[in-house]
Amino acid sequence: MSIGGNVVRTTKELDEEQIIAMFHSGMTSCKIAKLLHVHPYKIAEILKKHNMVYGVERQRRPDEKEIVEAYKSGKGTMDICREFEANKSTVRRILLRNGVELRRRTKNKNSERNPQTAE
Numbered sequence: 238m239s240i241g242g243n244v245v246r247t248t249k250e251l252d253e254e255q256i257i258a259m260f261h262s263g264m265t266s267c268k269i270a271k272l273l274h275v276h277p278y279k280i281a282e283i284l285k286k287h288n289m290v291y292g293v294e295r296q297r298r299p300d301e302k303e304i305v306e307a308y309k310s311g312k313g314t315m316d317i318c319r320e321f322e323a324n325k326s327t328v329r330r331i332l333l334r335n336g337v338e339l340r341r342r343t344k345n346k347n348s349e350r351n352p353q354t355a356e
Contacts, residue, residue, distance in 0.1 A: 251275065253283050260284060299323045305335045
């Protein structure tokens, strides 16, 4: 069957072993789908059927208690972000949800690096 110049294949016509071999060689499921002229969903279906991990796996959730303790011990939000590999807004949301009063920045970090002299 041909639609708009592209060959459309059903799942039955696809060689699953070929798809798995392509995936193991480092090709993404989207690239495999383009080469075989199928929707990426079909490739994902086959990979899932063979218990293959594809795509980006969700990162573990940061432990809220550890984040709160780190902030209360004096660490800054950006230091916590780096330590827990979390987004700044995620850390801020966790702190607010746990009733932590956020500190305000007292100095501009750039002013410490490049002090200007008064003339």
